[in-house]
Amino acid sequence: MDSERDRECLERVQNGDTQALAELYDRYTPLLYPVVMRILRSGAEAEDVLQEAWLQVWKRATTFDPRRGSVAAWLLTVARTRALDRYRSRAARGRAEAKVDPEPLNAAPDPPVEAVRGQLGERVREALATLEPRQREVLEIAYFQGLSQSEIAEKIGAPLGTVKSWTRQALMRLRDLLPQEEWV
Amino acid sequence: MSEHTEEHLDLCAALAVGSIDARDRQKLAEHLAEGCLECEVALRDFEDSTVLLAASAPARLPSAGLRDRVLQAAAATPPATSNGREGKVVEFPARRAPAPAPRTWMALAAGLAITTLLAGAWALHLNGQVAKLRGTVRSDMDVIAGLNTQLTDAKRWNDVLSSPDARTASLTATPQAQTILRARATYDPRSQRAVFVFDNLQAPAGKVFQLWAILGTQPASLGVIQTDTQGRAVLELEHVGDPNRLAAFAVSLENPGGSPNPNAPSGPVVMMGKVEG
Numbered sequence: 001m002d003s004e005r006d007r008e009c010l011e012r013v014q015n016g017d018t019q020a021l022a023e024l025y026d027r028y029t030p031l032l033y034p035v036v037m038r039i040l041r042s043g044a045e046a047e048d049v050l051q052e053a054w055l056q057v058w059k060r061a062t063t064f065d066p067r068r069g070s071v072a073a074w075l076l077t078v079a080r081t082r083a084l085d086r087y088r089s090r091a092a093r094g095r096a097e098a099k100v101d102p103e104p105l106n107a108a109p110d111p112p113v114e115a116v117r118g119q120l121g122e123r124v125r126e127a128l129a130t131l132e133p134r135q136r137e138v139l140e141i142a143y144f145q146g147l148s149q150s151e152i153a154e155k156i157g158a159p160l161g162t163v164k165s166w167t168r169q170a171l172m173r174l175r176d177l178l179p180q181e182e183w184v
Numbered sequence: 185m186s187e188h189t190e191e192h193l194d195l196c197a198a199l200a201v202g203s204i205d206a207r208d209r210q211k212l213a214e215h216l217a218e219g220c221l222e223c224e225v226a227l228r229d230f231e232d233s234t235v236l237l238a239a240s241a242p243a244r245l246p247s248a249g250l251r252d253r254v255l256q257a258a259a260a261t262p263p264a265t266s267n268g269r270e271g272k273v274v275e276f277p278a279r280r281a282p283a284p285a286p287r288t289w290m291a292l293a294a295g296l297a298i299t300t301l302l303a304g305a306w307a308l309h310l311n312g313q314v315a316k317l318r319g320t321v322r323s324d325m326d327v328i329a330g331l332n333t334q335l336t337d338a339k340r341w342n343d344v345l346s347s348p349d350a351r352t353a354s355l356t357a358t359p360q361a362q363t364i365l366r367a368r369a370t371y372d373p374r375s376q377r378a379v380f381v382f383d384n385l386q387a388p389a390g391k392v393f394q395l396w397a398i399l400g401t402q403p404a405s406l407g408v409i410q411t412d413t414q415g416r417a418v419l420e421l422e423h424v425g426d427p428n429r430l431a432a433f434a435v436s437l438e439n440p441g442g443s444p445n446p447n448a449p450s451g452p453v454v455m456m457g458k459v460e461g
Contacts (some may be wrong), residue, residue, distance in 0.1 A: 016262075018258050018259050021255065021258050022251070026251075029245070029251075030245060031238055032238075033244055034241035034242055034243055035238045037241070037242075037244050046246070050246060050250065050254075051254050054254040055254070055258065058258045059261065068228060068231055069228050069231030069232050070231075072235050076238050077234075081202070120239045121239050121242070121243055124239045124240040125240050127236075128240055139237065142198075142201040142202065142203035143237045144241075146202060148205045148206075152203060164191075164194040167201060167203065168194045168196075171197050171200070174236055
């Protein structure tokens with residue numbers, strides 16, 4: 001039912017309803033911001049990028065294709081792509097690792113936020129920990145560093161075909177460990 | 185259509201996590217454009233799985249001011265349009281320096297209440313998605329299973345027609361036939377399956393046509409022929425007969441229900457064709 005509500009929200013966004021945008025913002029910012037933050041590791045840049053991402057949603061809501069996945073997955077794609085673009089731009093200027101507010105990749109979550117997010121994050125991290133270490137590495141590099149599979153193969157010294165099959169196996173394993181009815 | 189392979193599923197996963205190489209992206213796009221339902225379902229499944237990856241990032245919330253800045257910028261920007269044109273891009277309001285974090289109990293309580301509401305909305309949203317997506321995937325998988333069954337069946341009979349050992353028979357009208365009758369049979373001796381195509385097979389009122397295999401000199405009934413209103417029929421038959429004994433096919437004109445003797449026509453034989461090859 002809520003995916004229908006999401007689509008209704010997007011339709012209202014297309015018609016210029018800022019209240020609908022606010023509704024989507026409230027619902028999904030707790031999911032989007034941690035991803036952007038993990039990629040950029042800078043609170044200031046993460047907020048700038050997330051602002052750009054929501055403006056892109058506002059201007060490009062018509063590009064959402066429900067056949068490709070849920071509204072949540074689409075919003076994640078928009079925000080993650082923006083964050084990776086910013087990260088690459090920063091890296092090209094030679095300061096990818098400099099002058100950022102440091103946040104280690106294994107930083108502890110904000111307890112109150114984590115608590116009300118239903119422990120989903122903790123359960124996902126536990127599920128990820130049960131994957132084969134190389135499969136987990138491939139998945140995390142792909143999603144949070146944005147490297148292509150050829151680049152990942154070169155980075156970790158594995159055959160390209162193996163990287164491809166590991167990616168699929170890891171995603172499927174993750175789904176098996178956390179079926180959708182347990183996502184809440 | 186390019187054949188669906190396991191590699192296509194690998195590419196769907198790569199696309200979902202955003203790591204697909206350019207050449208693979210083109211390859212997958214061409215395959216999807218051909219309408220591979222299995223890949224469409226897999227891609228949607230993988231795309232939705234990225235929600236789990238996102239949830240693995242340590243929980244954080246941006247400053248409260250971000251919401252206001254987003255909504256102010258949206259209000260000053262023309263929204264999306266159905267024809268794909270973007271609205272005029274405006275400058276974002278300058279990002280304000282983050283205010284000192286509130287430390288009073290009231291502020292903390294208010295903040296916790298807001299995050300609880302956000303989390304509640306998020307939980308409700310995911311619950312709804314579960315039911316919706318499971319139903320969609322289950323429905324799509326049923327369609328795929330049905331199509332696969334049809335495809336397997338079609339391949340089985342196509343194997344008969346394309347078998348290098350296939351034998352054929354052209355059935356022509358006998359002097360006892362009162363109209364022009366035509367039929368062709370293709371028989372695969374290895375599987376003993378045969379495909380028959382009949383044309384202009386219109387029986388007189390109160391009569392039916394019955395098909396026979398002639399094994400040596402012994403007829404064996406292959407059943408009554410059901411045609412459409414134009415007298416056309418395509419029959420796909422199993423266990424047509426031993427290839428060492430099968431000599432010909434024949435068609436007789438019978439009373440409704442066919443000959444009472446499965447090894448001998450009771451009416452006139454109106455078509456006959458020798459099995460060649």
